[in-house]
Amino acid sequence: MLKIAICDDEKYYRDYIKRLLTEYMNRNQIESCIDLYENGMQLFEQGIKLAKYNIIFLDINMEELDGIKTAYKIRKFNPEAFIVFVTAFINYVLEGYKVDAIRYIMKDSIPISLVECMNTIVKKMKILMKKMSFSFIEGEKQIFIDKIIYVESQKHKIMFKVLEGRINTYSLYDKLDNMEERLKEYGFLRIHKSYLVNMKYIEKISNYRAYLSSDEILPIPKQKFQLVKEAFVLYKGE
Structure with a gap:
């Protein structure tokens, strides 16, 4: 069951987003529980329950307590949750990167954007549970x-860096081209002839x-920098 929180100080938007989410879940036969919060402080007061x-x-x-500050506080208790910002403004993108927000949804395009957002989240959640x-x-x-970092x-040989409580290294005899073909649909990006990276673990691309x-850096x-940067921005959903 998906557990979802909606935090907005306007009742209209709380109810509107809940209705659209309920319709989405019913169409896709996904069980869910949706809780509503009137402000950031009310949500943050949930503490460890977050x-x-x-x-x-x-x-x-x-x-x-605005959404950005609330997101920072949420991350202390829940670093894995998918955070979606709903806003009438688009000038908070850099702050969103810092709390690893998966999407910005503009309030004037909620019906269309919410479906795309949920499709992305559901796909990512399936990947979270997939083993190879x-x-x-x-x-x-x-x-x-x-859990594969890169x-x-x-x-x-190709060397796997895997997060398993600590970072472990495993190796096998194969070509990176073959592994790229196996992993590319799961958010992996070939940034270099020698590196295939899970974009989830990229914090930024610069210089x-x-x-x-x-x-690690x-x-x-x-010659690949612009293409890599564009692919990363697309992955982040900006």
């Missing part, structure tokens, strides 16, 4: 695709480098 939510819709322009089997040199192993080509949340060739 961890139960899979998706949180936040109005940006709220009094006392690999015949590593270290032995046969099933890995959650979402794959690196080293001579005749011909990809900065990862694992504190990977090079991007000058």
